Amino acid sequence: MRKILVMLAACVACAAFAQTATQPMGASPRVEHALGQLQTRFSSANTTHDGKLTREQASAGMPMVARHFDEIDTQKNGYVTLPQIEAFMREHATQR
Numbered sequence: 001m002r003k004i005l006v007m008l009a010a011c012v013a014c015a016a017f018a019q020t021a022t023q024p025m026g027a028s029p030r031v032e033h034a035l036g037q038l039q040t041r042f043s044s045a046n047t048t049h050d051g052k053l054t055r056e057q058a059s060a061g062m063p064m065v066a067r068h069f070d071e072i073d074t075q076k077n078g079y080v081t082l083p084q085i086e087a088f089m090r091e092h093a094t095q096r
Contacts, residue, residue, distance in 0.1 A: 042062065045061025072088045
């Protein structure tokens with residue numbers, strides 16, 4: 001059940017980011033909610049509170065990010081940031 005909820009949250013976030021890319025400034029409540037969820041999950045997973053999510057932190061708290069870590073870490077720094085995750089989600093939401 002938890003896995004289904006995690007996947008559903010990821011899908012909602014992807015859809016929200018796809019809308020964000022095409023929406024003018026004031027985002028819808030649904031988009032704002034998805035952004036808030038993503039930020040909350042990132043903050044919880046980022047146990048060092050440095051704004052950088054390592055592969056291990058992603059594995060523990062954001063499994064979708066862990067599965068796509070190498071794709072998201074485009075600069076090959078060994079960590080990903082919230083803006084990188086958002087960009088990845090936006091890009092992949094538009095490909096659906």
